Every structure is written in structure tokens, then in C-alpha cells.
Amino acid sequence: MNVLVVGRGGREHALCYKFYQDASVSRVFCAPGNAGIAAHAECLDIEETDQHALVSFAKENDIALTVIGPEQPLAEGLTDLFLAEGLKVFGPTQEASAIEGSKAFAKELMKKYSIPTAGYETFTSFQEASDYIKKKGAPIVIKADGLAAGKGVVVAMTEAEALEAAEGMLEHNRFGASSAKIVVEDFLDGEEFSFMCLVNEETIIPLALAQDHKRAYDNDKGPNTGGMGAYSPVAHLPSATEDKAMNEIIKPVVQAMIKEGTPFTGVLYAGLILTEDGPKVIEFNARFGDPETQVVLHRMKSDLAQLLLNLLEDKTEEVKWSDHTVVGVVLASEGYPGSYEKGHSVESILNAETFFYHAGTKKVDSQIVADGGRVLLAAGSGKNVEAARDQVYDALNHVDASHFFYRKDIGNKALNRS
Ligand code: AMP
Ligand code: GLY
Numbered sequence: 001m002n003v004l005v006v007g008r009g010g011r012e013h014a015l016c017y018k019f020y021q022d023a024s025v026s027r028v029f030c031a032p033g034n035a036g037i038a039a040h041a042e043c044l045d046i047e048e049t050d051q052h053a054l055v056s057f058a059k060e061n062d063i064a065l066t067v068i069g070p071e072q073p074l075a076e077g078l079t080d081l082f083l084a085e086g087l088k089v090f091g092p093t094q095e096a097s098a099i100e101g102s103k104a105f106a107k108e109l110m111k112k113y114s115i116p117t118a119g120y121e122t123f124t125s126f127q128e129a130s131d132y133i134k135k136k137g138a139p140i141v142i143k144a145d146g147l148a149a150g151k152g153v154v155v156a157m158t159e160a161e162a163l164e165a166a167e168g169m170l171e172h173n174r175f176g177a178s179s180a181k182i183v184v185e186d187f188l189d190g191e192e193f194s195f196m197c198l199v200n201e202e203t204i205i206p207l208a209l210a211q212d213h214k215r216a217y218d219n220d221k222g223p224n225t226g227g228m229g230a231y232s233p234v235a236h237l238p239s240a241t242e243d244k245a246m247n248e249i250i251k252p253v254v255q256a257m258i259k260e261g262t263p264f265t266g267v268l269y270a271g272l273i274l275t276e277d278g279p280k281v282i283e284f285n286a287r288f289g290d291p292e293t294q295v296v297l298h299r300m301k302s303d304l305a306q307l308l309l310n311l312l313e314d315k316t317e318e319v320k321w322s323d324h325t326v327v328g329v330v331l332a333s334e335g336y337p338g339s340y341e342k343g344h345s346v347e348s349i350l351n352a353e354t355f356f357y358h359a360g361t362k363k364v365d366s367q368i369v370a371d372g373g374r375v376l377l378a379a380g381s382g383k384n385v386e387a388a389r390d391q392v393y394d395a396l397n398h399v400d401a402s403h404f405f406y407r408k409d410i411g412n413k414a415l416n417r418s
């Protein structure tokens with residue numbers, strides 16, 4: 001079959017590389033892709049947001065399955081258009097993708113269906129938000145309601161910090177329309193992990209757990225980013241954790257979406273935190289996580305394209321995994337998640353002896369150069385976290401990564417705990 005992946009980041013590279021290896025797939029296309037994706041897929045000169053060009057391409061090229069990577073085209077209704085045209089697509093409808101696109105929608109849904117998450121209130125007035133923050137005290141969490149590329153959350157350890165964040169969002173349009181409404185949430189303490197499930201309305205196929213590293217610098221310091229590294233599986237979590245998350249969170253949410261008249265098909269990504277009272281939801285995403293997808297799919301032995309096509313017909317199967325652990329380290333442009341320069345060559349980094357997923361690269365003349373904040377993800381593999389981590393850092397230690405930075409502690413939480 002021919003498959004089409006929509007997007008241009010590391011997550012889409014992981015999808016393309018997996019499809020490239022799947023026995024059921026003959027041709028992989030990616031719109032628009034990047035310099036690394038070009039090694040595993042035919043990159044198209046079509047933007048993620050160009051709905052009509054994507055549909056025409058899928059029709060004219062006998063595309064059996066389209067997978068939409070990023071949240072933006074989902075929120076804009078790309079899935080709806082594919083479905084209306086009778087095309088097979090793996091991704092939620094515009095309405096169902098509100099589980100990610102509006103934190104207020106997700107929180108109300110969880111409240112209504114008693115799904116464990118932090119207590120909260122929503123605000124559009126700074127005066128009311130500030131009264132509430134003063135009443136609750138710190139630590140407290142301030143979140144922009146809409147999409148903000150993983151940057152619209154402030155975990156405030158002081159009341160002053162919380163007030164400043166709320167003021168920036170509500171009074172100074174810090175994230176434009178995305179922060180015209182905010183969610184103010186209780187602070188939860190515990191270990192975070194990511195649970196992605198492939199879903200078709202009622203049918204659920206769980207993927208292996210992963211752990212992201214959201215802060216920019218070592219020891220979880222610095223600003224929140226889209227994710228600076230990940231590993232999978234997360235072997236040190238108590239063994240009942242995954243079952244509890246499935247029974248108390250994933251299944252109830254999937255049922256809730258059906259009851260609300262917005263059944264969910266696509267990747268339901270639950271960002272969870274393991275508190276003393278069990279796993280609770282930090283956020284939902286309506287798509288594959290980035291960088292979690294790179295480390296999870298790197299271990300997948302099953303044929304993903306076939307698995308997804310079968311799922312769209314409500315056929316489930318158990319996913320087969322490599323028993324290796326994969327540790328992925330993101331190389332980002334200096335300055336990210338703030339402003340950064342583009343255009344520096346990554347050729348010397350690519351000499352490192354490990355596999356690279358490309359997140360933000362393009363080819364200029366014969367050189368591959370950085371074209372984004374997150375640029376590459378180096379993937380190391382080994383019999384446990386320690387071995388995988390050593391492999392990837394040994395490889396990176398031998399190359400010149402000036403103009404870029406990466407965290408040196410990806411996976412350390414697992415080592416300290418096991
Ligand atoms: P989000 O974009 O909602 O995933 O939030 C980004 C990060 O902020 C999460 O990965 C957590 O580390 C942190 N965070 C969000 N909500 C809470 C909360 N209620 N309690 C503690 N930390 C949180
Ligand atoms: N790594 C977090 C996300 O994909 O939103």
C-alpha cells in the first residue's frame with residue numbers, strides 16, 4: 001500500500017521510518033517532510049495546512065492510509081475533509097481534537113466523567129483569576145486554554161509568579177487568542193509519564209509507555225519546551241500503573257467522547273502524573289507525542305500501517321515490541337525555546353555513530369542545516385536505560401555540537417529509581 005504522513009518534525013520522521021520498514025507498505029509520502037525524512041519517504045511540496053492539495057494528492061496517488069502528525073491541521077479539520085472524500089485517515093475530527101485544542105473542554109469532560117485530574121477553575125477576567133490565585137496560594141499551575149506549542153503552561157512556585165503569568169496571558173495576550181481564557185489548576189506532585197493509545201471510537205490499542213523531559217535544561221531546570229528527550233519503556237513504574245491508567249483514564253475518556261457525540265479516532269495521548277492517589281491526567285493530546293513517538297516506534301516490531309488499517313476496521317492485536325530500551329536525546333538550536341538562529345550545518349553531528357531522527361532540518365546546496373528549534377533526536381538503544389543512554393551519549397560526545405545544545409541527563413530518573 002501507499003501511505004501519506006502529514007507534517008515535518010521528528011515525530012513524522014519516526015512515522016515515515018516505521019512505514020518505510022513495514023512489509024505492507026510500498027511507497028511512503030510525506031507532506032512536506034524535512035531533510036532527514038527524505039531518506040525514508042518521498043517529500044512533497046505541500047504544506048500541512050493545504051487541505052485541498054493533500055486530498056487531491058491522496059486521491060491521485062492511491063493512498064491507502066493517511067496519518068496526520070501535528071495538532072494544527074487536526075484542529076483545522078483536515079480529518080473531516082479526508083473522511084468526507086471517502087479517504088482512510090488516522091486522526092481525530094475537528095470536534096474530537098478539542099480534547100487537546102481546548103484545555104477547558106478537556107477539564108470539563110474529566111470533571112463530568114470523574115476522570116482523575118487536578119482541581120481547577122477557568123477564567124477570562126484577570127481580576128477573578130487573581131482573587132482565586134490569592135485564595136489558593138502557591139504552588140499553582142496557570143495554563144493557556146488553547147494551543148501554544150507546549151509553552152502555554154507556567155508551574156508557579158510563588159503567588160507572584162502565578163499572578164504574573166495570569167496577567168501576561170489575560171491582559172497582555174501572551175499567546176494571542178489561545179490565552180484569552182486560562183485554566184488555573186492545583187499543583188500535582190509525582191512522576192510524569194506519557195501513555196499513547198491508538199483508538200478507533202471504542203477500540204483501543206495501547207502503546208508502550210514513555211517518559212518525556214519537558215524542561216530545557218538538565219535536572220528539569222529552565223523553561224518548558226516541546227520535549228528535550230524521552231525514553232521507552234518506563235520499566236521502574238509500579239506494574240499496576242498501566243492497568244490503572246487504562247481502566248480509570250483511557251477507557252472512561254474514550255466512552256465519554258462517544259457519549260458526548262464526538263467519538264475519538266486517532267492517537268489519544270495522555271500526559272499522566274503518578275500521584276500518591278494513583279495516576280492523574282496532566283493533559284491530553286489528540287496526536288502522537290514528540291519526542292515520545294521516536295523512542296516508542298523505534299522499538300515497534302509490528303507492521304504499523306497494517307495495524308492502523310485493521311484498527312480502522314475495529315480489529316485489534318497485541319503490539320510486538322523489541323525488548324530493548326530506547327533513549328532519545330533532542331539537539332536544539334541555542335536559544336530554544338526562545339529565539340534562535342537557523343541555518344547552521346548539522347553535518348558534523350550526523351557523523352555520530354547513532355541513529356538520528358530529523359526534527360527541523362533542510363538541505364541547502366549539499367549541506368543539511370538546522371531549520372527549527374528542535375533540530376535532531378539522537379536515538380540510542382540498549383538492553384536497559386543505562387546501556388541505551390551510554391550508547392547515545394558516547395556517540396554525541398565525539399562530535400562538535402556548537403550552535404546547538406542538548407540535555408545530558410535523559411533517562412537519569414529511571415536510573416535513580418531502579
Ligand atoms: P502541559 O502542557 O499541560 O503538559 O504542561 C506542561 C508541564 O507542566 C507538564 O509536563 C508538567 O510538568 C507541568 N504541569 C502541568 N500541569 C501540572 C499540574 N497540575 N501540577 C504539576 N505540574 C504540572
Ligand atoms: N512531548 C509532548 C507532546 O508531544 O506534547
